[in-house]
Amino acid sequence: MLEYRQNNIQVIVRVKPEQGCIQVDECDSTSLQISNKQYHYDHVIPPKASQQDVFTLIGQPLINNALQGYNGCVFAYGQTGSGKTHTLIGNNDGLLPQCLQYIFACSIEDHNVIIKGSYLEIYNEQIFDLLSSSQNSLQIREDPKKGIYVENLNATVISNYDEAIALLRKGNSNRHIAATKMNSESSRSHAVFLIQYSTSIQQEKCEVHLYSKMYFVDLAGSERQKTAQTEGQRLKETQAINKSLTQLGLVIYAIVEREKGNNKIHIPFRDSKLTTLLKDSLGGNSKTFMVAAVNPLHEEESISTLKFAERVKQIKVKAHVNKEYSGEEITKLNLQIQQLKEELVKKSRELENVQPSDALQSQLHMQFDEIQKLLQQIHKSAIQMELETVEGQLQEYAEKKSYIIQILKSLNLSFKEEETTNYQTLNENIEYQNKLKIQLLQQEDVIYKLQKKKKELEQNIIDQQQAHKTILASTLKGFEDQIKMKDYLYDQIKEDLDQMEVSKLSLQHQNDKLKEEVQQYIEKIEQMQIQLFQNQQHQSTIYEEKNQNIQKLDQDLQQQIEYNSQLRLQLEQIHVEIYQNNQQFQIETNQLNSQIQQQQLEINRLLEWVQKLEAENINIKSNNDFKREYDQLTQQYSNLKTQQQHLEQELKSLQTENQYNLSVIENLEISIQSFELFEDNLKQENQLYRNTILELQEQLNQKQEIFLNIQKSFKLDNCENIINELNNKTNQLYRNEQKLRQELSQLKSEQQLYIQKLQIRDQTISDLQNELQDLQKTHRTSEVQKQIEQNEKSQSQRQLEQKIASLKLEYDKINKAKNALLVEYTKLENNQKEFETFLLILEKKLQDYVSNTFRKNRVMSQEQQILYLKTTQIKQSKFVIIEALVDIVILDTIDRQIRTFSQIRIN
Numbered sequence: 001m002l003e004y005r006q007n008n009i010q011v012i013v014r015v016k017p018e019q020g021c022i023q024v025d026e027c028d029s030t031s032l033q034i035s036n037k038q039y040h041y042d043h044v045i046p047p048k049a050s051q052q053d054v055f056t057l058i059g060q061p062l063i064n065n066a067l068q069g070y071n072g073c074v075f076a077y078g079q080t081g082s083g084k085t086h087t088l089i090g091n092n093d094g095l096l097p098q099c100l101q102y103i104f105a106c107s108i109e110d111h112n113v114i115i116k117g118s119y120l121e122i123y124n125e126q127i128f129d130l131l132s133s134s135q136n137s138l139q140i141r142e143d144p145k146k147g148i149y150v151e152n153l154n155a156t157v158i159s160n161y162d163e164a165i166a167l168l169r170k171g172n173s174n175r176h177i178a179a180t181k182m183n184s185e186s187s188r189s190h191a192v193f194l195i196q197y198s199t200s201i202q203q204e205k206c207e208v209h210l211y212s213k214m215y216f217v218d219l220a221g222s223e224r225q226k227t228a229q230t231e232g233q234r235l236k237e238t239q240a241i242n243k244s245l246t247q248l249g250l251v252i253y254a255i256v257e258r259e260k261g262n263n264k265i266h267i268p269f270r271d272s273k274l275t276t277l278l279k280d281s282l283g284g285n286s287k288t289f290m291v292a293a294v295n296p297l298h299e300e301e302s303i304s305t306l307k308f309a310e311r312v313k314q315i316k317v318k319a320h321v322n323k324e325y326s327g328e329e330i331t332k333l334n335l336q337i338q339q340l341k342e343e344l345v346k347k348s349r350e351l352e353n354v355q356p357s358d359a360l361q362s363q364l365h366m367q368f369d370e371i372q373k374l375l376q377q378i379h380k381s382a383i384q385m386e387l388e389t390v391e392g393q394l395q396e397y398a399e400k401k402s403y404i405i406q407i408l409k410s411l412n413l414s415f416k417e418e419e420t421t422n423y424q425t426l427n428e429n430i431e432y433q434n435k436l437k438i439q440l441l442q443q444e445d446v447i448y449k450l451q452k453k454k455k456e457l458e459q460n461i462i463d464q465q466q467a468h469k470t471i472l473a474s475t476l477k478g479f480e481d482q483i484k485m486k487d488y489l490y491d492q493i494k495e496d497l498d499q500m501e502v503s504k505l506s507l508q509h510q511n512d513k514l515k516e517e518v519q520q521y522i523e524k525i526e527q528m529q530i531q532l533f534q535n536q537q538h539q540s541t542i543y544e545e546k547n548q549n550i551q552k553l554d555q556d557l558q559q560q561i562e563y564n565s566q567l568r569l570q571l572e573q574i575h576v577e578i579y580q581n582n583q584q585f586q587i588e589t590n591q592l593n594s595q596i597q598q599q600q601l602e603i604n605r606l607l608e609w610v611q612k613l614e615a616e617n618i619n620i621k622s623n624n625d626f627k628r629e630y631d632q633l634t635q636q637y638s639n640l641k642t643q644q645q646h647l648e649q650e651l652k653s654l655q656t657e658n659q660y661n662l663s664v665i666e667n668l669e670i671s672i673q674s675f676e677l678f679e680d681n682l683k684q685e686n687q688l689y690r691n692t693i694l695e696l697q698e699q700l701n702q703k704q705e706i707f708l709n710i711q712k713s714f715k716l717d718n719c720e721n722i723i724n725e726l727n728n729k730t731n732q733l734y735r736n737e738q739k740l741r742q743e744l745s746q747l748k749s750e751q752q753l754y755i756q757k758l759q760i761r762d763q764t765i766s767d768l769q770n771e772l773q774d775l776q777k778t779h780r781t782s783e784v785q786k787q788i789e790q791n792e793k794s795q796s797q798r799q800l801e802q803k804i805a806s807l808k809l810e811y812d813k814i815n816k817a818k819n820a821l822l823v824e825y826t827k828l829e830n831n832q833k834e835f836e837t838f839l840l841i842l843e844k845k846l847q848d849y850v851s852n853t854f855r856k857n858r859v860m861s862q863e864q865q866i867l868y869l870k871t872t873q874i875k876q877s878k879f880v881i882i883e884a885l886v887d888i889v890i891l892d893t894i895d896r897q898i899r900t901f902s903q904i905r906i907n
């Protein structure tokens with residue numbers, strides 16, 4: 001249990017359970033150490049202490065005092081987040097809830113007890129009732145009887161602990177709480193819970209009323225703006241909190257100073273709502289406790305709190321029991337005391353003004369004696385009353401007696417003190433007056449001197465003012481000039497601005513135009529893309545067609561190869577046949593040769609035999625039989641001879657056949673060679689086709705690549721590359737244009753050449769006509785010849801007529817073609833003209849826009865590419881037309897010739 005110092009505010013330090021700069025001595029519950037300095041207080045609550053411990057230490061004595069009629073107050077002071085709200089309220093386990101529980105527990109058997117609860121907050125220097133829905137701020141009043149009180153503050157009667165807690169909860173819910181950097185639930189106001197306790201004890205002749213007030217003050221945390229880092233509403237709150245806490249510090253300082261003996265010091269209770277409200281609690285009628293909450297994590301703030309607590313420790317309080325007696329006699333006596341008191345006050349006021357005389361002194365003494373007598377009477381009557389009441393109440397009367405004696409003594413003392421101080425002050429005043437008179441004289445002298453100096457100074461000032469005026473005038477002129485200059489500049493700038501505005505508008509107009517143009521170009525590009533796409537499609541169809549052709553050619557080639565191989569086979573067969581025939585022929589020839597040889601041998605044998613026979617014939621000529629035989633043999637011989645001739649013919653025919661076969665073979669070999677040649681040609685052609693297809697494919701790929709690049713360039717906006725590319729293309733275009741111009745000039749010279757050639761032809765034709773005329777002349781001269789030639793002519797005429805008819809047909813055809821070509825030529829001429837004008841426009845545009853946006857450039861270059869293509873096409877068609885024209889001219893001459901021939905024929 002805390003041992004209280006007599007008549008002092010009890011200062012208890014509570015250390016938050018955090019590891020930090022504060023060391024608490026386990027053995028000594030009254031001191032702690034911070035920054036190597038020891039601080040001493042009435043009690044130090046260690047970090048480990050429970051809420052119950054705190055209640056036992058502070059709450060219990062506070063309530064016990066209150067039950068005896070003493071006012072009480074407990075206020076928690078400390079840095080934000082140090083544990084003030086935790087100590088006072090906590091989770092309904094703080095001092096206040098426990099005190100409420102205890103007070104109801106103690107008063108359970110006393111039916112006269114009335115407990116009232118009020119809850120207010122001081123927010124931004126305004127008082128608000130936390131138990132009321134009204135948002136109006138309340139005012140503090142002071143009453144001689146009631147003391148300090150808040151006007152219109154709800155005081156709810158509470159009959160039990162639950163009601164009290166409900167009230168507390170209601171009030172807490174209305175408090176200004178906000179999250180700050182230091183505390184997630186920081187109190188942004190000072191909260192004051194007031195318990196008013198009263199009870200009455202009925203006695204025989206009077207009724208004793210006991211009453212007390214208990215203030216539970218949860219101060220808002222002191223915080224440094226820098227560390228709190230608050231802004232806006234929070235900053236305003238912080239400023240109000242810090243201001244009122246500073247006022248509290250000043251009040252405590254003044255109280256302490258007064259207690260040290262500095263009576264002149266003014267205690268500025270009224271400078272803030274908080275100090276006004278706590279006037280009684282700080283050094284008045286109250287048994288007050290201060291809980292200084294410190295957080296070991298913050299050294300500087302903890303030291304500041306501890307120093308503040310050290311000052312508070314020195315404050316003395318003058319608590320007394322709040323007790324009133326009621327009853328007829330007591331009221332009378334009270335009235336008398338009141339009257340006397342008022343008279344005493346009156347007299348003491350008079351004493352302040354009037355110098356006390358002997359008579360007054362004796363009067364005062366008499367009055368004092370009277371008061372004493374009266375008090376003795378009161379004392380006597382009190383004793384009598386006490387005697388008449390129960391013996392057990394004797395103690396109370398004794399207390400009352402001593403209390404009255406104490407008052408009397410204090411009254412006496414204060415009288416004496418006041419008397420002496422009055423005398424002292426009077427003497428001091430006279431001295432002071434004399435001093436003042438001397439000072440007055442001295443000051444009058446000083447004033448005179450000062451007035452003199454003032455006049456000098458005034459003169460000086462006037463002079464200086466004059467000088468200043470002239471300087472000012474010149475400066476003003478300068479300023480005026482400067483202003484004029486600035487005005488002029490301003491006008492100029494304004495003009496410039498107007499001009500700029502105009503040019504801005506025109507630029508905007510141009511910009512809009514350009515945007516439109518760009519849009520048009522984009523549209524054109526889209527169209528070109530579509531065209532490109534169509535071209536691609538067209539090319540792909542051509543490609544497919546060519547592919548099909550190639551496939552067809554391939555098939556043909558394959559067929560040809562097959563046919564060739566068949567031919568080869570046939571040829572081989574023929575070769576084999578010829579070889580076989582040859583073999584056969586050889587065999588047959590050999591056979592025939594051997595036959596011929598045999599027959600030759602036979603013939604030779606026969607001839608020999610014939611010779612023998614002839615020789616014998618000579619001998620046997622006369623023999624007829626032999627002759628017949630001879631004839632037969634001769635016949636045989638001639639037969640054999642014809643047979644031999646026949647065989648020789650056969651041999652010859654076989655040889656010619658063989659010869660023929662050999663020539664056939666030769667022809668076949670030649671045709672095979674030509675087939676091979678044809679095959680090679682076909683292969684070459686095929687290869688050529690393939691190459692063209694590949695080329696076309698490559699071109700297609702290139703175009704696709706270009707197309708993709710264009711698409712990409714549209715997407716990627718790779719300006720620099722595109723611009724470079726465009727520049728290159730533009731240059732190329734220029735070169736192409738130059739080339740085109742050269743080609744055009746060449747074309748013109750070629751045209752000239754053709755015309756010359758045509759003239760030469762015309763000349764030849766005219767020569768021929770001349771010749772023809774000459775011929776006609778010769779025809780006329782020789783009529784005989786004419787007659788002869790008439791027949792020839794009729795023949796040639798018919799031929800000519802036939803030729804003329806066919807030529808006419810051809811002529812008609814060509815004429816038609818000529819007309820079509822002429823139409824096309826005029827079209828092309830128009831196109832060329834259009835193109836030329838377009839080219840000129842394009843050139844102009846190109847010059848204008850060559851440095852403009854890349855899109856335009858791209859479009860231009862594409863257009864130019866297309867135009868270049870068109871130009872080449874036109875050029876080609878121009879060549880075709882020129883050729884056609886040449887043909888037409890030739891046909892015309894032929895036509896003329898035919899006409900002259902027909903004319904001649906008619907003639």
Ligand SMILES: Nc1ncnc2c1ncn2[C@@H]1O[C@H](COP(=O)(O)OP(=O)(O)OP(=O)(O)O)[C@@H](O)[C@H]1O
Nearest residue numbers: 016017080081082083084085086183186187220221
């Ligand atoms: N002794 C303690 N034991 C446990 N927790 C504590 C103690 N003291 C404070 N706390 C905790 O620290 C936090 C801040 O405490 P609290 O709100 O009481 O600070 P405060 O001094 O009232 O701050 P503020 O002035 O900003 O209102 C709370 O969460 C509280 O529960």
